[in-house]
Amino acid sequence: KRIAVFISGFGSNLQALIDACQRQAIDGEIVLVASNQAKAFGLTRAAEAGIDTAVVDKSDYSDRDSYDVALAELIDDYTVDLIVLAGFMRILSPAFVARFSGKLLNIHPSLLPNYPGLHTHQRALENGDNEHGCSIHFVTSELDGGPVILQAKVPIFAEDTVQLVAQRVNQQELAIYPLVVKWFCQDRLLMKDGQVWLDDHLL
Numbered sequence: 001k002r003i004a005v006f007i008s009g010f011g012s013n014l015q016a017l018i019d020a021c022q023r024q025a026i027d028g029e030i031v032l033v034a035s036n037q038a039k040a041f042g043l044t045r046a047a048e049a050g051i052d053t054a055v056v057d058k059s060d061y062s063d064r065d066s067y068d069v070a071l072a073e074l075i076d077d078y079t080v081d082l083i084v085l086a087g088f089m090r091i092l093s094p095a096f097v098a099r100f101s102g103k104l105l106n107i108h109p110s111l112l113p114n115y116p117g118l119h120t121h122q123r124a125l126e127n128g129d130n131e132h133g134c135s136i137h138f139v140t141s142e143l144d145g146g147p148v149i150l151q152a153k154v155p156i157f158a159e160d161t162v163q164l165v166a167q168r169v170n171q172q173e174l175a176i177y178p179l180v181v182k183w184f185c186q187d188r189l190l191m192k193d194g195q196v197w198l199d200d201h202l203l
């Protein structure tokens, strides 16, 4: 399968996917890495792996819809089978989401439906939660609201800082994203009527 990864920053999730493809743990090829941020370190990671990169700068587009049309055209140029959002910090338009529904994944650093949106580690800490984690879901027009495919849980300890929690969660992200992408490339993962099937198991 041909995979496009959208990033905005450091790209640790991207790197985990690059590594998994390179060791053939995923029956897929990352053919494009696109970012809304020209300075995203993930672009360097992609270039070093010989993967095409593209920066789609919002200042070149008058509104969200025209930005997303540019993204969609890029995706079409690469005939992509799967779009993976990995630390991508833009909200996609309903038209884009509808167009790629069922082949658009995102990872969010919380145990959805808890803590959609930003600053999830800070919020979990402040709430005194003793459990936290990350969620991979199909993207729908509801922000961080699509059907969840897989989650990983981590404990929160009394003396934890945001950095410690973020690192513990990120470690799990890097473990589970390659697994979910592997399942998708094996045609084992399906979203149907807003529900997720892995083989014949309703998740």
Ligand code: GRF
Pocket (backbone or CB within 6 Å): 007, 008, 009, 010, 011, 012, 013, 014, 042, 086, 087, 088, 107, 108, 109, 134, 170, 173
């Ligand atoms: C990660 O915490 C991820 O959950 C969120 O963005 C953060 C940075 O990801 N979506 P990465 O290192 O850029 O992959």
